[in-house]
Amino acid sequence: MNRLFRSDLSDKLPAIISVPQRKRMMCLNESCLDPYQAIKDQFLHRMEDIRLNRYLSPITQDLNDKLAQYAGCGISPKQVIWGNGADDVLYHIFLSVRENAESFAVSLAPSYFDYKTFCDAVGLGIKFQDLEEDFSFDTAKYIEKAKDPNCKLAILCNPNNPTGNLYSKEQLRTIVDALPEKLVLIDETYYEFSDTSFLGELDQHPNLILTRSFSKAFSGAGLRFGYALSSEENIYELSKVFQTFHTSILNQAFALTILENVPLFCAQVLKTIDMRTEMYEKLKAIPGMRVHPSHTNFLTFTIGERSHELFEYLKDNEIALRDVGAHPRLKSCLRATLSCEEDNDALYKAILAFLKL
Numbered sequence: 001m002n003r004l005f006r007s008d009l010s011d012k013l014p015a016i017i018s019v020p021q022r023k024r025m026m027c028l029n030e031s032c033l034d035p036y037q038a039i040k041d042q043f044l045h046r047m048e049d050i051r052l053n054r055y056l057s058p059i060t061q062d063l064n065d066k067l068a069q070y071a072g073c074g075i076s077p078k079q080v081i082w083g084n085g086a087d088d089v090l091y092h093i094f095l096s097v098r099e100n101a102e103s104f105a106v107s108l109a110p111s112y113f114d115y116k117t118f119c120d121a122v123g124l125g126i127k128f129q130d131l132e133e134d135f136s137f138d139t140a141k142y143i144e145k146a147k148d149p150n151c152k153l154a155i156l157c158n159p160n161n162p163t164g165n166l167y168s169k170e171q172l173r174t175i176v177d178a179l180p181e182k183l184v185l186i187d188e189t190y191y192e193f194s195d196t197s198f199l200g201e202l203d204q205h206p207n208l209i210l211t212r213s214f215s216k217a218f219s220g221a222g223l224r225f226g227y228a229l230s231s232e233e234n235i236y237e238l239s240k241v242f243q244t245f246h247t248s249i250l251n252q253a254f255a256l257t258i259l260e261n262v263p264l265f266c267a268q269v270l271k272t273i274d275m276r277t278e279m280y281e282k283l284k285a286i287p288g289m290r291v292h293p294s295h296t297n298f299l300t301f302t303i304g305e306r307s308h309e310l311f312e313y314l315k316d317n318e319i320a321l322r323d324v325g326a327h328p329r330l331k332s333c334l335r336a337t338l339s340c341e342e343d344n345d346a347l348y349k350a351i352l353a354f355l356k357l
């Protein structure tokens with residue numbers, strides 16, 4: 001134990017990503033479209049007017065306005081806050097709700113792994129409710145857990161990573177309505193691939209906050225840009241835990257350029273959805289394969305006990321997937337990002353070769 005640091009950190013693990021580096025990176029739900037290559041002329045043109053020797057830039061307001069406009073549903077710029085990726089925004093939400101050492105959040109499981117990492121980092125506990133076999137969950141039990149006076153945040157990832165499923169609006173609405181005293185966070189990182197959002201209901205639910213990302217639909221994983229949407233009052237409270245100059249002007253300039261090219265990225269999302277449908281059908285037809293329907297840019301599947309062997313075989317053949325089998329509900333499951341047709345074909349052929357089909 002290192003006594004120079006917070007004692008509750010001593011048994012926690014740092015946020016280290018351990019995925020294989022291979023030619024075909026299908027493990028982190030990234031896009032194959034490099035946004036820099038696609039829009040660099042506009043970005044570099046914009047940079048001509050930007051002064052990196054200054055803390056402040058007029059593009060901050062432009063970006064705020066454009067982001068609110070992109071969100072739609074009458075969202076005002078004061079209902080938006082952004083950070084270095086959705087992760088950074090999540091981290092700050094967790095920080096902003098932590099009251100004391102007893103405070104905790106509630107999440108479903110399996111869900112996004114880093115909820116726990118960031119909760120640990122800010123000293124917020126986290127309690128989980130396991131999904132059922134079909135990835136549904138008991139609403140009443142979830143509400144009961146979240147009603148505990150020490151629960152400060154109810155997290156729901158929709159669509160969910162790594163299962164890929166979408167919960168019904170009715171079910172989520174029941175939860176948001178039943179917990180008026182709690183902040184309910186719906187993580188919509190993959191929302192563009194599902195075309196389902198709670199944004200239209202922010203007005204009716206003062207306890208609701210949504211988080212989104214530029215890493216998936218906007219192909220900007222390396223950019224690090226994500227945002228939250230909520231009531232003006234909630235965003236104001238949340239902004240108190242952010243640093244004054246928290247997101248580089250470079251990130252802001254690039255994010256703004258992305259927002260001026262939305263149709264380009266929408267086309268990529270539609271392509272990804274087509275690839276998802278095609279791969280789902282192809283994988284489903286393989287004997288012994290179980291593939292879960294997905295509303296995201298990835299597919300989660302299993303071939304049973306040989307899944308780990310397949311994972312290693314794919315690695316040896318330059319294909320990196322994510323092994324998501326740690327939770328019993330996803331026993332022996334692998335997750336594959338639908339990045340581009342070439343990678344999907346290579347994956348499909350490698351699976352057939354492994355199974356000697």
Ligand SMILES: Cc1ncc(COP(=O)(O)O)c(C=O)c1O
Nearest residue numbers: 085086087112161189213215226
């Ligand atoms: C559900 C979910 N939330 C948040 C994130 C973080 O996104 P970002 O890259 O914007 O930090 C991810 C990334 O994979 C995710 O899957």
